[in-house]
Amino acid sequence: MSEPQRPVRIVDVAALAGVSPSTVSKALNNNGLLKDTTRERVQQAAEKLGFVPDAAARSLQARRTYTVGLLSTDSAGRFSLPVVLGAENALLAGQISALLATARHDPVREQHHIRSLVSRRVDGIIVTGRTTEPRAPIEALAPVVYAFAPSTDPRDASVVPDDADGMRQMVEHLRSLGHRRVAYVGGRPDQRSSHLRYDATVTAAQERGMTVVGEPRYGEWSERWGRHAVDMLTGDGLLVEDGPDRVDAVVFASDQIARGGTDRLRERGMRVPEDVAVTGYDDWQVMSMASRPPLTTVDMRLETLGQRAAEMLLAAVAGEAFHGTELVTPRLIARESTLGTS
């Protein structure tokens, strides 16, 4: 573990040059009556120590508190907690402490939190969200990185899961098992991830000569909706033995929906994956592992995402700000709901 990077102060330069701090100030600002040799000695000492003689940068350096704010708007914590843990991990390695601030969807409370973090003079702020819906940027003078929920301002630094790649991996996996016809069941119709995952499924399927049968179904992020969706798919003939619209896999937009769907398929006497393969999303193990059978799903690698957010923030604090949205590549987790128990 390396020592904390203490900012170089004017007194350090003064000590090395063997002069007073006010002499350092005069020497570096080219004012005051100094001997050339003194001025030179000070400049060499400043250079050796990496002292930044620009006033703004100097003030920024001096102000570092080695503390970062973690602003979260998630009370459930399912998605934002792993992000927070990943960020904390990366910060800890850099000897940075994390100040927690949880706003719980309350804009007044969020403003209060931001003021509090600013008054603590945090070096920067990581903003996490409970969904991947883009959110309005916060107003703070310190550098900010948005994790999981991106900022609506594309010039801000955001890091989000690459859902399109997650779905591409999933479709590729289904294709490798010989599936050709899939149905898609999304979550809430007003949320971006429902549609983004559908579009990615269609694109990936078309590229591989596969068919996404019928329209996407949207409902809510719940097991109940998963059960209902299976009833709808059955009613529309997609899960009817030897029907013309029969699919051989159902792609659900979350593990929670997939678990409900799997329960209903079993209750209807359909075997997973022998009669129809099922996939989820999130690898929320309370759902994906408890499902019968356990779900093939996509792990968004939220801890890695949080870690990247912290790295980006530390780079911004050091003066190397990133602008734009960075995507974190997820990982396919293959389990019995597609592989079977063989």
Place this chain on the structure above:
Amino acid sequence: MSEPQRPVRIVDVAALAGVSPSTVSKALNNNGLLKDTTRERVQQAAEKLGFVPDAAARSLQARRTYTVGLLSTDSAGRFSLPVVLGAENALLAGQISALLATARHDPVREQHHIRSLVSRRVDGIIVTGRTTEPRAPIEALAPVVYAFAPSTDPRDASVVPDDADGMRQMVEHLRSLGHRRVAYVGGRPDQRSSHLRYDATVTAAQERGMTVVGEPRYGEWSERWGRHAVDMLTGDGLLVEDGPDRVDAVVFASDQIARGGTDRLRERGMRVPEDVAVTGYDDWQVMSMASRPPLTTVDMRLETLGQRAAEMLLAAVAGEAFHGTELVTPRLIARESTLGTS
């Protein structure tokens, strides 16, 4: 919202009394050559401002950072996150910031975190745990309060859910619905809460002329174990129609176990609650609300618990340390798994 409580310093007393700080020091320490009227004026000013003239207390006051450490050992966050949020809420109201430190069952990392919090000169530390198992106390000079997982040292300040009262409320509820014979299914056999909840169930049942049938069953905190336990209870005749050991309710030690049990009861053709009532514990809504039917359960009021921990810590920082374990009374949540859909 009140202003942050700035510690009263010697210069404040000096300003009010119209004397120099060194005169204040001499007046309050009863040394130096001062006129009695001066000494009196300083003492009145000190009293008016609430200045504490004891050296140790003064130093403590001066050292306050209005920052508290939240040390968690839970990566899943299911139980500790609500505790953290409750604590944060109470701290925020007192204009105190929370430094997050998550140790994830790693003693080396925990030590590192504690050192980091201490080096940040936090006013105190709240330690939360992932279970209610007692944990070894941490070593820190600042005041510490243990939340959810109590300290093994009874002189430490701990705040934990009152599981015995939760089970008493549950048994009372079952009694009020006319149930007389219950079976108990616990979680992990090596964990305190499994046994404590059983003992409380037996005591409460006996007080009400009810019977806890057979031995307690222990397994794990999972849905799978809940399903398996129902198979065992059936095999032992407790869920067999008109059998001599027939029970009319099954008390499960967690929502997760109860959900698995409820699934298996349905799969075996038993109606909940018409044929047998079912209860859970935790009100973990992902389980309790998704269960079919939704579960009657106990809410441990973890946010309130976290809030109490923060209040106890702030009192300790102010010099009023609490010693011992405070219990937070939980709340019964009655739903269809005992009430039916009538």
